[in-house]
Amino acid sequence: MDKRAMYKISYGLYVVTSAAGGRDNGCITNTLMQVSSEPNRVSITVNKANLTHDMIAESGIFTASVISTEADFSLFKRFGFQSGRDADKFAGFTACKRLPNGLLAVTEGTNACISGKVVQTVDLGTHTMFIADVTDMEVISGAQSATYEYYQSNIKPKPEAVGKTSDGQTIWRCVICGYEYVGEELPEDFICPICKHPASDFEKVTGAKEEVVPVGKSDSGKIVWKCIICGYEFEADELPEGFTCPICGVDSSNFEKV
Numbered sequence: 001m002d003k004r005a006m007y008k009i010s011y012g013l014y015v016v017t018s019a020a021g022g023r024d025n026g027c028i029t030n031t032l033m034q035v036s037s038e039p040n041r042v043s044i045t046v047n048k049a050n051l052t053h054d055m056i057a058e059s060g061i062f063t064a065s066v067i068s069t070e071a072d073f074s075l076f077k078r079f080g081f082q083s084g085r086d087a088d089k090f091a092g093f094t095a096c097k098r099l100p101n102g103l104l105a106v107t108e109g110t111n112a113c114i115s116g117k118v119v120q121t122v123d124l125g126t127h128t129m130f131i132a133d134v135t136d137m138e139v140i141s142g143a144q145s146a147t148y149e150y151y152q153s154n155i156k157p158k159p160e161a162v163g164k165t166s167d168g169q170t171i172w173r174c175v176i177c178g179y180e181y182v183g184e185e186l187p188e189d190f191i192c193p194i195c196k197h198p199a200s201d202f203e204k205v206t207g208a209k210e211e212v213v214p215v216g217k218s219d220s221g222k223i224v225w226k227c228i229i230c231g232y233e234f235e236a237d238e239l240p241e242g243f244t245c246p247i248c249g250v251d252s253s254n255f256e257k258v
C-alpha cells in the first residue's frame, strides 16, 4: 500500500469560525466539501481536541472563510498553530467582520465565506464530521483559492538551513516538534506553542554551513517523518510511542518516512 496516494488528493483551506459562551474562535481546516446541492449542504471534519470543535458542537453553526493565494503565513500561525484554549485568536485581529449569524468571517487572505447550520454529526473517533445546511454565502475577492499543495509550496516557510535568520537572529528549535523560536535568548519559562514542551527541550540551531541534506534526513542526520494528513514533519530515528500529530491530531500510523 503506497500511502503517498494521500498526497494526490486536492484540498482547499479554510478558517472555520464558531462561537460559544460569548467567545469567538476559529481554526484552519482542509476538510470542507460540498456534499449535496439540493439542499445545499457542506461537511467539515474537525478534531475533537480543537476548541472550535466544541464550539460548533454547542452552537450548531460555523462559518468557513475560504483561504486564497493572497494569504500570509501569519493567518495559519494565528488560526492553525495555536489553540483558542490557550490564546484569544481574535485579539488585535482586524481583518474580520461579523456576519448576520453572529460569527466572524476573515476578510483578508480569503475570497469567500460560507456559513452553515449543522443538521447531522458523524463520530469518526478522533474527529467529528459536521454536515450543515448552507445558510449564507458571500464572495469577498476575486483571488484564487489556495490549495493545500499551494500552501505547502508557497506559503509555509521553508526551514532555514543555518543557525541564524537572514537578519542575524539566533534560532532555537524544539527537539520534540520542530517549532522554531527566533531570539538571542530563549526565555527560561518558554513553553512550545505547538507541543507544549518546556525550554529545556529546545536546542540552539547551529552550523552556518550550507550542506546538501540527503532526502529523508534532516541536517541533524535524523530521519524525517511526515504526517500524510497535514504534512507536518517530525525529526527522529523512531516515532515516540503514543505519538500524535501536534497539528491535526492523527496517530503515528499516519506518519511515513520522507
Ligand SMILES: Cc1cc2nc3c(=O)[nH]c(=O)nc-3n(C[C@H](O)[C@H](O)[C@H](O)COP(=O)(O)O)c2cc1C
Pocket (backbone or CB within 6 Å): 013, 025, 026, 027, 028, 029, 030, 031, 045, 046, 047, 048, 049, 050, 051, 052, 053, 076, 079, 080, 081, 082, 083, 084, 085, 151, 230, 246, 247, 248
Ligand atoms: C494547513 C492546516 C490544515 C489543518 N486542517 C485541519 C483539519 O482539517 N481539521 C482539524 O481539526 N484541524 C486541522 N488543522 C489543525 C487546527 O487548525 C489546529 O489544531 C488549531 O490549533 C485548532 O485550534 P482551536 O483549538 O482553537 O480550535 C490544520 C492546521 C493546518 C496548519
